[in-house]
Amino acid sequence: MKQVNVAVGVILQGDKVLLSFRHQQQHQGGKWEFPGGKIEADESVIEALARELQEELSIVIELASCKPLIRIEHDYGDKQVCLHVYTVSRFAGEPEGAEQQDIRWVAKQELVNYRFPEANHAILETLLAKPWAEFS
Numbered sequence: 516m517k518q519v520n521v522a523v524g525v526i527l528q529g530d531k532v533l534l535s536f537r538h539q540q541q542h543q544g545g546k547w548e549f550p551g552g553k554i555e556a557d558e559s560v561i562e563a564l565a566r567e568l569q570e571e572l573s574i575v576i577e578l579a580s581c582k583p584l585i586r587i588e589h590d591y592g593d594k595q596v597c598l599h600v601y602t603v604s605r606f607a608g609e610p611e612g613a614e615q616q617d618i619r620w621v622a623k624q625e626l627v628n629y630r631f632p633e634a635n636h637a638i639l640e641t642l643l644a645k646p647w648a649e650f651s
């Protein structure tokens with residue numbers, strides 16, 4: 516099975532991170548995610564991240580504020596993904612659910628109350644390991 520490359524943004528503002536709810540009919544639907552999406556053939560990871568976050572949240576991210584956090588390969592059985600996860604600490608605009616999805620700013624200690632796709636557990640572990648100021 517072909518692996519799908521995905522650009523994923525961990526958007527940090529102070530002690531909060533932005534989560535987005537996956538529509539039921541999407542792969543891994545009904546769970547919370549870090550916004551992002553598939554990298555097109557002609558794009559770099561950062562270009563894909565900027566495009567996806569503009570499409571899904573109507574924000575324009577500052578490319579220089581994006582830092583690689585972790586890369587995760589995961590096999591869901593029905594789909595193999597490689598998540599290229601970046602922290603994003605600066606952007607222009609006010610995030611909105613531009614694809615009619617719920618979005619929410621969530622504090623570190625509240626993350627345990629959210630259900631994520633399996634591949635995200637490694638992202639959460641990495642995020643919980645350090646003070647967030649160190650990521651920006």
Ligand SMILES: Nc1nc2c([nH]c(=O)n2[C@@H]2O[C@H](COP(=O)(O)OP(=O)(O)OP(=O)(O)O)[C@@H](O)[C@H]2O)c(=O)[nH]1
Pocket residue numbers: 519521522523541542543547548549550551552553567594596598632633634635
């Ligand atoms: N965006 C995003 N995708 C994730 C996360 N974790 C995770 O396993 N994925 C998987 O990555 C894959 C691609 O992400 P996506 O569905 O957002 O892609 P996309 O925005 O291009 O969507 P589309 O297929 O509706 O056009 C999905 O199979 C999804 O289940 C995450 O935290 N954020």
Ligand SMILES: [Mg+2]
Pocket residue numbers: 550551552553567571
């Ligand atoms: Mg997406």
